Amino acid sequence: MTKFFSFSFKNRIAFNYIISGAFLIAIVFLFIYNIVKFSVNQHINEAIQEELYKHLDDVSTDSNETYLIHVDQWRAREHNSISVNPVFVEFYDNNKQLIDKSPNLKNSNLKLLSDEQNNLFIDAVLNEIPVRQLQTVIRNNNKVVGYLVVAMSMEDFEIVQILKNILIVIFPLILIALFFIARFFAGRSILPVKTIIDTSSQITRDNLQMRIPLPPNKDELYALSQNINNLLDRIEDAIDREKQFTSDASHELRTPLAIIKGTMEVLIRKPRNQYEYEEKINFCISEVDRLNKMVDQLLLLARFENQKQNINNESIYLNALLLDQLTRFSEKIATKKITINSDFSSDFYINSDAYLVSIIVGNLISNAIKYTNNFGEISIILSQNNEILSFTIIDNGIGISQTDLEKVFHSFYRADSLNHTTIKGTGLGLSIVKRLCELLNITISIESELNVGTIINLSFPLAKLK
Incomplete structure (x- = not known):
């Protein structure tokens, strides 16, 4: 699982970029979709409500609570023709029996809903065509004498569905395009990092003179390159001091040992008197003491160098x-x-x-x-x-x-x-x-x-x- 997600640094930058981009684009798309959906819904609702008020004005009742419908005004509104957004109208009496309807309904009827759904926008289906309807009561002297139902085709709402499909399709396409764009610019951005890697791979213990070229822009990569160069300077200096220390230590330790050995060799070449023996032995002892002191100091210095x-x-x-x-x-x-x-x-x-x-x-x-x-x-x-x-x-x-x-x-x-x-x-x-x-x-x-x-x-x- 880890290997599957082990992207290169360049791809990780691009991947993180499209994750954040996907989040922002999704928010924008949702905002656009909901704004359009709200606008279309508002437009349809306002149109239905406007038609409802117009047809309420066309209806009156006599003293016997009989409907008087102004047919001429119906004809003038061309309810008998099919338009882009046709309006369907039906009248019911107080017993919920159909009295009249708009000619464009022909053999079809709208569904009269329960009283609890009066003055509510309800989505329904008319001959397998989605419609939105609104019904209200007709009153005479505060008494319900009938019902008016107005419905309108939901064809305009198809725009919302089309927009939704378009956004769903273009969303992954935009993310794919963003990934390759981000990958391209990420590749250009990390070129100094590749230079650091290439140069660092050529630096060895015997080749500490090389330094990483500093980028032209004084940004974080410039600071990184500079810090690595400073680190290399300190490492080179430490190794040089270590080589010098080793060389000097071996020389300084060999010198008293050589002196002691030479003195002893001279001492055994021929018999000596007691004074000569004592003199040479005391000299060797002084050299041993000096050697011991040097070793003690070397051990002390090494302990401090290691910060122990x-x-x-x-x-x-x-x-x-x-x-x-x-x-x-x-x-x-x-x-x-x-x-x-x-x-x-x-x-x-x-x-x-x-x-x-x-x-x-x-x-x-x-x-x-x-x-x-x-x-x-x-x-x-x-x-x-x-x-x-x-x-x-x-x-x-x-x-x-x-x-x-x-x-x-x-x-x-x-x-x-x-x-x-x-x-x-x-x-x-x-x-x-x-x-x-x-x-x-x-x-x-x-x-x-x-x-x-x-x-x-x-x-x-x-x-x-x-």
Whole structure:
């Protein structure tokens, strides 16, 4: 049953169009039919009633309640001839006995009806010809002395039946014509859809450069094509980032493994003293630690990329969170003799996920410490502007060039790493920060100048205290 009604999109449009068209046409046809039917009925009824009044004027009664019918007037009205709409007349006495009738009835008689049907239009048959008759009583001094029956042929009513037959015949013909017209215009209307289908069928994972041509009219199909193109842009960008991420990850993972393997091979080539063994083993341990850290960050980034992290919404005392992170890195700060300037003018609260915010803040402080020279300065500022709370961290470290600034949030990207080989890192920290900021609806911006320093700003919606 489903397959039987499984029309194409073009035919469904045409089918829906003729369904609505059929409803409207049926209403119009019914309106026309009923108007014509009412008009013809009204015309026949008025004609019969007019004849009735005329013949009532031709009848009078004497003192003995005897009919006096003006025969000359009958003849003048040509009741003895057959016309297009002949009028038939009969007179009855108060005993319902026929007294006189119009000559055109000849050997036929109209049917005298019961008194309950007086002054009502009644459809009847005369010699198998449909007629409509009207009867009324003839009174003399408020006493019934007879009956007058007037009938008229219903030939005019055949027009109504003819109209009905015509409408019934042309109704399906009009619907069939409308279907093909609607199908033609529907086919032209969905040409852009066919273009979308044809183009989409040619787009594959290895051929994401193709885009759907935009229709000339900026209508719904234009918006659809544009949205599909935007979706393809995002998919292409995601696949490119996935390829780059896979390439960089495999490279970054192979490097420490190769170093560890090379160190071990060198170590077993000949006997070594205890100091050399300890030195090489400690070096391998440091590389393993770096590898573990990289794997942890990769797993963390992958979890956020898949959006499988359940985000909590809790009130966070940001001042305390920052102090905890500074305490965590206190040993590194002391080693590099870095001065920390913190400006907390008041207590600040935000509504967010405390664990994820601590990762963001921890990575930013770690980077600031890592890229700040010995005896440098780091400033941490919390401020409020309307309903926005700003966290700003400023360092006077090595800075980032403008060409590298746009890439710092890419996975495994490390700006000018060849000139700073002593600074260890995986290039994943800012990627994680960027992803977490997107998940938590935190706005992040970065400004930097080479050999001057870097400014990173986070904007949080301010928590409303209860």
